[in-house]
Amino acid sequence: MICQKTSLFKWKPDLEGAIEEYSKAATCFRTCKAYDLAKNAYIKTAELQAITNSKYYAGKNYEQVALLCKETKHFEQAAELMEKSASMFVEHGTPDSARLVLEKGGKMVEKELPLKAVHLYKKASAIADNEDRPNNAAENIGKCARILINERKLDQAMECLKKEIAFHERSQSYPMIGKSVTGIILVYLHNDDFAAAYAFYEKSFK
Incomplete structure (x- = not known):
């Protein structure tokens, strides 16, 4: 030109x-x-x-x-x-x-x-976290978890669900924490790890 x-x-x-x-x-x-x-x-x-x-x-x-x-x-x-x-x-x-x-x-x-x-949502979550927007961070990492569950990548999904819980704790969105905890318990049960599922339930709801 x-x-x-x-x-x-x-x-x-x-x-x-x-x-x-x-x-x-x-x-x-x-x-x-x-x-x-x-x-x-x-x-x-x-x-x-x-x-x-x-x-x-x-x-x-x-x-x-x-x-x-x-x-x-x-x-x-x-x-x-x-x-x-x-x-x-x-x-x-x-x-x-x-x-x-x-x-x-x-x-x-x-x-x-x-x-x-998942890669794009994780980056979006990281940006939201850096900007102190835990609700947005939780929403995006939660999307990652649901996709990973559908893709049968359960260990990665569990990591995302745990991060989602941490973000909800920061924003004090306690009703949302219950959903993420339930997701983790279901992943443990899917893996036939009943002891871990019960231990996580006890830890989360005591």
């Missing part, structure tokens, strides 16, 4: 101009349903925005590419781009936006790529 070129009388590329042109191209390609071209244009826009320190807008454009990937059923790439979007929001200093895009990404790929969804 001519905006990115330099010459004898133009020492610096016009990155802002290039961003504007790539953005226009992305919109046109998307309208025409030329999705691969639209994705490339959005990615170019985001890369240039990251260079010019417009990290928030870079994050929004990576999110747009991810949505296009969802439309074309490229779920692995969609998840990676939602994670990239979140990292831009974190660098910009808007962790809530990062958490929300990770949650959206997890929901986007949960059916097709459940373990990738």
Whole structure:
């Protein structure tokens, strides 16, 4: 693109101009349903925005590419781009936006790529924890636990349920603790570990 070129009388590329042109191209390609071209244009826009320190807008454009990937059923790439979007929001200093895009990404790929969804939800939970939002942290780690139970990864599910309990304790959401405790007991029972199930019950409800 001519905006990115330099010459004898133009020492610096016009990155802002290039961003504007790539953005226009992305919109046109998307309208025409030329999705691969639209994705490339959005990615170019985001890369240039990251260079010019417009990290928030870079994050929004990576999110747009991810949505296009969802439309074309490229779920692995969609998840990676939602994670990239979140990292831009974190660098910009808007962790809530990062958490929300990770949650959206997890929901986007949960059916097709459940373990990738777990990865995204865990990152969302960690961000919520860092921002002292235990309810959000609990909600996301709880989603991980339920997916892992469905995937028969019970040891990992139990770890998530224990973290969920800790978050609920921090926020004093005592009714929710009971649900997580019940989940752990059921996992123990599924593993035929009746002694551990009873011990955990005694510890939790005494």
